[in-house]
Amino acid sequence: MGDAYVDMLARKAVTAPQRGLDTVPPLPSSLSDLQRDVTAFLLQSGCGAGFLDTGLGKTRIQLAWARVVAEVTGLPVLGFVPLAVGPQHVREAEAAGIQDVRVVRCQDDIRPGVNLTNYERMHLFSPDALGGVFLDESSILKSFSGVTTRKLMQFSAALNWRAAFTATPAPNDHTELGQHSQFLGVMDSNEMLSRWFVADQKQMGRYRLKKHGVRPFWSWVASWARCASRPSDLGYSDAGYEMPDLVMHDLLVRVDTSTDAGQDRDGQLRLLRIPGTSSTALHAEKRRTAEARARAIAEPVMDLRAEPWNVWCDTDYEADALMAAIPDAVEVRGSMSPEMKEERLEAFSRGDIRVLVTKPRIAGFGLNWQHVAHAAFVGCSYSYEQFYQAVRRNWRFGQKRPVNVYLAYAETEAAPREALRRKSGEHESMKAAMADAMQRAADHRTIKHSYAPTVRPELPVWLRGAGAGDCRHA
Amino acid sequence: MRDPLVLDQAHGADWSIYNADCVTFAQAMPDASVDLSVFSPPFSNLYVYSESAADHGNCVTDEEFFDHYRFLVRELYRVTRPGRLCAIHVKDLVYYQNSSADGSAGLRAFSDGCTRVHLEEGFTFHCRITIHRDPVLERAKANPHGLLWKTFQGDASFCRVGMPEYLMVYRRWARPGEKALVKPVLHPKAEVPLERWQDLAGPVWRTDDASVALTYGDPRRAVGSLVWNLQDPGRGDGDLPATDVLNVEVARDPDAERHLCPMPLNITKRAIELWTNPGEVVFSPYTGIGSEGVAALSMGRKFIGTELHPTYYGQACHFLDEASRQVAYGSLFDLLAAE
Ligand SMILES: C[S@@+](CC[C@H](N)C(=O)[O-])C[C@H]1O[C@@H](n2cnc3c(N)ncnc32)[C@H](O)[C@@H]1O
Numbered sequence: 181m182g183d184a185y186v187d188m189l190a191r192k193a194v195t196a197p198q199r200g201l202d203t204v205p206p207l208p209s210s211l212s213d214l215q216r217d218v219t220a221f222l223l224q225s226g227c228g229a230g231f232l233d234t235g236l237g238k239t240r241i242q243l244a245w246a247r248v249v250a251e252v253t254g255l256p257v258l259g260f261v262p263l264a265v266g267p268q269h270v271r272e273a274e275a276a277g278i279q280d281v282r283v284v285r286c287q288d289d290i291r292p293g294v295n296l297t298n299y300e301r302m303h304l305f306s307p308d309a310l311g312g313v314f315l316d317e318s319s320i321l322k323s324f325s326g327v328t329t330r331k332l333m334q335f336s337a338a339l340n341w342r343a344a345f346t347a348t349p350a351p352n353d354h355t356e357l358g359q360h361s362q363f364l365g366v367m368d369s370n371e372m373l374s375r376w377f378v379a380d381q382k383q384m385g386r387y388r389l390k391k392h393g394v395r396p397f398w399s400w401v402a403s404w405a406r407c408a409s410r411p412s413d414l415g416y417s418d419a420g421y422e423m424p425d426l427v428m429h430d431l432l433v434r435v436d437t438s439t440d441a442g443q444d445r446d447g448q449l450r451l452l453r454i455p456g457t458s459s460t461a462l463h464a465e466k467r468r469t470a471e472a473r474a475r476a477i478a479e480p481v482m483d484l485r486a487e488p489w490n491v492w493c494d495t496d497y498e499a500d501a502l503m504a505a506i507p508d509a510v511e512v513r514g515s516m517s518p519e520m521k522e523e524r525l526e527a528f529s530r531g532d533i534r535v536l537v538t539k540p541r542i543a544g545f546g547l548n549w550q551h552v553a554h555a556a557f558v559g560c561s562y563s564y565e566q567f568y569q570a571v572r573r574n575w576r577f578g579q580k581r582p583v584n585v586y587l588a589y590a591e592t593e594a595a596p597r598e599a600l601r602r603k604s605g606e607h608e609s610m611k612a613a614m615a616d617a618m619q620r621a622a623d624h625r626t627i628k629h630s631y632a633p634t635v636r637p638e639l640p641v642w643l644r645g646a647g648a649g650d651c652r653h654a
Numbered sequence: 655m656r657d658p659l660v661l662d663q664a665h666g667a668d669w670s671i672y673n674a675d676c677v678t679f680a681q682a683m684p685d686a687s688v689d690l691s692v693f694s695p696p697f698s699n700l701y702v703y704s705e706s707a708a709d710h711g712n713c714v715t716d717e718e719f720f721d722h723y724r725f726l727v728r729e730l731y732r733v734t735r736p737g738r739l740c741a742i743h744v745k746d747l748v749y750y751q752n753s754s755a756d757g758s759a760g761l762r763a764f765s766d767g768c769t770r771v772h773l774e775e776g777f778t779f780h781c782r783i784t785i786h787r788d789p790v791l792e793r794a795k796a797n798p799h800g801l802l803w804k805t806f807q808g809d810a811s812f813c814r815v816g817m818p819e820y821l822m823v824y825r826r827w828a829r830p831g832e833k834a835l836v837k838p839v840l841h842p843k844a845e846v847p848l849e850r851w852q853d854l855a856g857p858v859w860r861t862d863d864a865s866v867a868l869t870y871g872d873p874r875r876a877v878g879s880l881v882w883n884l885q886d887p888g889r890g891d892g893d894l895p896a897t898d899v900l901n902v903e904v905a906r907d908p909d910a911e912r913h914l915c916p917m918p919l920n921i922t923k924r925a926i927e928l929w930t931n932p933g934e935v936v937f938s939p940y941t942g943i944g945s946e947g948v949a950a951l952s953m954g955r956k957f958i959g960t961e962l963h964p965t966y967y968g969q970a971c972h973f974l975d976e977a978s979r980q981v982a983y984g985s986l987f988d989l990l991a992a993e
Contacts, residue, residue, distance in 0.1 A: 185677055185725045189707045631675050631708035631962075633659035637682070640670045642956055643935060645684030646735050646835040 189631065199340065200226030201252065207244050210276040212237060214416045218406045219244045227342040227364040229318070231349060231407035234548070235421070235577025238345045239272045242314050246294040247278050249341045253311030257341070259296045260332075261316040262546040263518060264525040266296045269316070299324065300518055302331060312341025317546040319346040319569065321359055333363055347572065348409050348611060353565070354387050357401065366404045376400075398617030406618065413615040425582040426575050430597070431476040433590045435469055462593070466559060467497060469590035474501035476588040477556045481506050481535060488528075489535045490555040492544070492570050498558050502537045509535040512542055540566035549573045556586040560596040564603035658682030661964065664971045666978045669947055669957040673967040675708040676939035676960040677722075680729035686835055688733045688958070689934035692925050692946050694743035694917045695723060698764055709962055710940075716747075716762055720771050726939055727775040733937070736828035737836035739780060741925045743917050744768055745819040748798065759799075765820050777824035784858045785921060789816025821859070821925060839931055854928050861918040900945050900973060914942050914966060922949040930955055944970030944977075951977040 204220040211219065215237045222228040222245050232238045246257040261269060266283035273281035273294070280293025286304040289295070297305065299320065307313065313336050315321075321329050336342050342364050349356045354377055358369025376397040377387040389397055401407070412418045481489050491509065493499050503509055510533045512524050525543055528536045531551060536543075544566055552574045557567065575583040589597050658681060660674035672679055696711030698719040706712065710726075713719045730740055747762045769779055793801040793816075800814035828836050841851070900916050922945060926936060932954045938946035941959030943966050950957040951974065961967040 188721060188725075631678070631706060633661045633674060633678070635660045635662060637658060637660045637663050637672055637674070637679065638665070638670075639683070640665065640956070640958065642668075643670070643684060643687050643958060645733075646686035646837070 198225050200224045200228075201248075205248060205251070207248070208240075208277050211240055211244060212416075214408070214411050214414055215241050215244070217414065219248075221406055222343050223248055225404055226340060227366065227404070229344045229346075229360050229364060229405035231346060231405055233347050233409040233576075234572050236408055236411065238316070239269055240276050240278075242316060242343065242345050243269065243273050243276065243278045243281060243294060245343055246312065246314055247280070249312040250280070250293050253341065255309060255311030256290050256292050257294050257312045257314065258290070258305060258307075258310050259294065259314045259316055260299045260302065261296050262320055263298050263300070263543075264522040264529075265316060265546045266298070267526070268529075268548065269296050298518065299328070299332075302328070302335065305335075307335050307338055310339060312343070313339050314343040315345065315363075317346050318344040318360065318363075319349070319356060319565070320545045321363075322356060322565070323541040329359065336363060337365070347569065348407050348614065354389075361404065364404060394613050395617070398614055399620065401614070402617045402621035407614050408618065409611055409615070413618050415619060421577050423575070423577065424579050426571070427582055427584045429480075429584060429586045431473075431586055431588040433469060433472045433476050433588055435472065435590045435592055462596070465590065465592050466495070469592070470495075470498050470501045470558075471505075473558050473588040473590065474498065474505045477502065477558050477586060478505035480554075480586055481509075481556060484554060487534075487554050488531065488549075488552045490549065490552055490570070490573060491535060491537045491558065492540055492555065493537065493558045494539060494561045495559075499537055499539075502558055506535055506537070509537045512536065512538040514539065514542060540570040544570040544573065547573055548576065548578075550576060550579045553579065553581040554584050554586075556588070558588055560587060560589040560593060560600055562596050562599055564600055564607070567600060568604070568607070660960075662967065664974075666974060668951060668955075668978060668981075669959075669974050671941055671944070671947065671957075671959040671961065671967065671970055671974065673962070673964055674960045675962055676710075677725045677729065678708075679960045680726060680733060680939060683729070683733045683958075685732055686735045687935065688730075688937040689735050689738055689837075690926065690930045691730055691734065691740040691937045691939070692742075692922055693938040693940050694915070694942070695726075695768070695940055697744065697915075698747060698762075700747060706962060716764065716767060720767055723768070724771050724775060727771050727777070730939070731776045731826055734826040735835060735837065736826060736832040737838075739823055739825050739929050740772070740777065741821050741823045741929070742768060743785075743819060743821055743921070745817055748817070761814075765822055768822060769824075772822075772824040777826055780823040780825040782857075783821040783823070785819040785821060785918070786858050786860050787816055787818050792816050821921060823925075837931070839929055854924060859921055859924060861921055900943055900948060916943060917945040919945055919949050922946050923953060926950055926953050926955060941970050942966050944973040947974045948977040951981055954981070 201223045204223050207216050207219055218230050218232070219241045222230060222241070230238060230241055232241070242259060246259060250257045259269075270281055270283060273279075278294075280291070282289075282291065282293070282295060284290055284295045284297050285301065287306060290305075290309070315332075321332065344360055344363060354369075354373060358372050361367045361372055362369045373387055377389055406414065408414045410418050410423075411421055477491060481491065491502055491506070493502060496513065499511055499513060503511055510524060510528070512521050516524075521542065524533065524536075525547065527533045529547065529549065540563075555571060555574055557570070561567065571583070571585055575585075587597070658678060660672045660679060662673035664671055696709070696719070698711070698713065698716045700711070710719060710722045713722065734740060744765045746766075747764045748760070749762055750759050765782075773779060789801055792798065798814075799805055800812055801816065805812050900919065926949055930936065933956065935956045935958060936946065936950040938957070938959040941947060941961035944959070944961075947957040947959055947970065957974070959970065961970055
């Protein structure tokens with residue numbers, strides 16, 4: 181019976197097991213307090229995630245983490261990073277005084293210490309001789325195929341040391357959190373769903389957090405991850421981390437709705453085209469308006485001739501339209517070889533390319549382009565996550581100027597624009613719930629602890645029990 | 655039985671308290687060793703006292719609270735002397751539109767939920783004492799829609815009355831073969847006058863005597879419709895020492911999400927007076943800062959208690975130590991006076 185109570189308490193405090201170091205060795209002095217705390221937390225948990233918005237020092241944290249893991253396991257650590265991000269990491273390691281960090285292309289290149297490679301090269305590596313693995317910009321998993329993700333899970337499953345780093349997850353993004361908790365071996369994503377989420381009948385069964393689940397869910401997340409969009413989320417001062425303004429410019433593109441109006445169900449010709457909301461209807465509409473949207477974008481890009489620009493699109497035909505409208509633009513396209521993509525992205529980082537046209541799924545993750553304060557989206561997709569990530573290439577700590585974002589969409593595409601607005605509101609409130617849980621967790625005095633008494637109680641002599649006489653404690 | 659370890663303990667001649675989870679501890683208490691339990695459980699998740707999983711207030715739903723509370727009630731039944739009582743200080747709880755599935759708002763019958771658990775674990779429902787609470791104070795504190803003048807005019811179907819607290823009392827009847835353990839509680843006529851009994855028999859007990867704090871002529875002296883809305887909502891009458899309680903301020907824990915709501919001393923004392931003999935054992939599993947203990951010691955009873963939160967536990971040690979000193983000093987004084 182006593183055990184039933186113990187079981188109940190255990191069920192209540194679902195936290196990730198701590199499988200890491202009891203004592204964390206000294207960390208590089210170049211780390212800030214926040215960075216040191218997160219690194220120490222991840223080393224203690226063994227398998228954990230850092231959901232940190234850009235600019236808080238994810239790179240340093242992962243390098244410091246990997247360095248210690250390499251040390252304690254005596255085996256090399258492998259980090260997967262997005263295309264073209266490796267050299268940036270090596271430079272950062274030098275600046276932070278972290279040794280033995282290099283970019284590698286295949287298993288044979290691996291040396292003791294920290295090794296970095298692209299996700300695309302995963303098939304050239306094996307986990308056998310590794311001490312641990314980490315993922316940089318792990319949100320990128322979502323833009324890979326399920327096969328890639330599964331392979332990555334398999335790759336890491338045998339390793340005791342795992343860490344994943346990405347920006348704070350998108351609103352109610354159970355897929356992302358579940359993938360992470362599963363990758364880290366904390367909890368199966370299905371179990372996570374059934375514990376804290378309900379399928380919303382009104383939203384076609386889309387999962388959302390249970391009302392009363394918000395607090396315990398984030399407490400659980402806080403047991404295996406540290407999330408912060410600014411230092412104060414983890415109890416540190418925001419001084420020096422002020423964000424510049426983000427200025428949105430909506431470029432509403434007028435469209436002629438009298439063409440292609442189609443017929444209604446009875447075969448009557450329609451006067452005006454009524455855009456459907458199905459994804460096929462949206463795609464058709466997008467194709468029709470692509471050129472007009474590209475022209476709308478080209479205007480400010482050509483006006484502000486001295487400025488570097490990030491121009492984002494979702495499809496190849498949009499890229500074609502942009503390339504035609506902006507003479508000095510350079511494109512990075514999915515079908516190019518990784519080397520070519522890398523070379524062009526690097527050239528843009530150096531400032532050798534003024535206007536870069538590409539898709540968020542190719543270059544929306546991980547790269548730091550603070551030198552750019554102007555970005556344009558030639559369309560409005562339903563993926564808030566990709567939009568947010570792409571904007572964050574420029575709008576991040578360290579950006580000194582206000583960031584101007586131009587968003588072109590046709591009159592007939594108001595629905596995705598509205599969805600974007602709504603999702604960004606949801607993102608804010610979710611961040612607040614998350615920050616709240618993090619503060620609770622980061623404050624060691626209030627961490628949700630299990631009950632572990634150690635003192636043998638003495639019962640007073642007058643507490644005898646009416647029936648038993650003195651037999652219980654003579 | 656599991657090892658009944660605790661986090662910390664403190665003892666006086668007539669009291670022992672433990673920094674411990676009440677369930678684990680109660681499992682180690684002897685059968686029929688308590689003459690009266692009187693306490694306030696956490697009001698479901700109204701206040702979360704700590705992040706400890708063992709904290710009964712740290713629950714997601716009322717059901718989860720009752721699941722935990724049941725473990726305690728089971729032990730309470732066992733440790734209570736046959737024929738004796740368990741009095742719990744509770745109230746009903748409000749729920750709001752934004753947290754309900756169907757958009758309604760109203761009350762959760764928390765006190766009835768407690769009764770259900772006590773009945774299921776063997777107690778009988780003995781009586782319910784209503785503790786009067788001033789709706790003006792409640793209005794000033796929380797501005798509930800159901801207590802606003804505006805609501806009264808706009809659509810009084812939303813109006814409710816102020817939320818009282820209750821002392822819900824449960825009895826552990828002697829089972830066959832337990833007759834010998836029964837010990838009556840006696841109030842000799844020579845010691846307790848008729849008026850006192852008539853007073854104790856009233857179904858509504860008051861925590862406050864507002865007239866103590868207010869000058870004569872202050873309209874707030876009277877409680878009821880006359881004082882309704884004298885002040886703007888939110889301005890509050892919170893400055894009134896409306897209740898006879900231990901000083902919570904000293905126990906305010908900077909980490910606690912919301913602070914402790916202490917048990918009114920005079921209510922506790924009335925219960926102890928009515929339902930125990932001098933020298934008997936009073937138990938509070940949720941000791942908090944020690945109100946029930948202070949009341950018990952001041953009346954010459956023994957006290958045993960458990961409290962999970964280390965800060966509250968520390969404060970309770972302090973208050974109990976002080977109370978037993980005062981009792982000792984008082985009896986010394988009596989002794990001197992008698993000479
Ligand atoms: C309503 S308060 C009681 C206040 C107390 N009557 C007083 O006047 O000081 C409830 C108390 O129960 C404590 N508590 C919650 N769960 C507990 C548990 N499992 N064991 C012991 N105490 C617990 C809380 O820390 C809190 O102090």
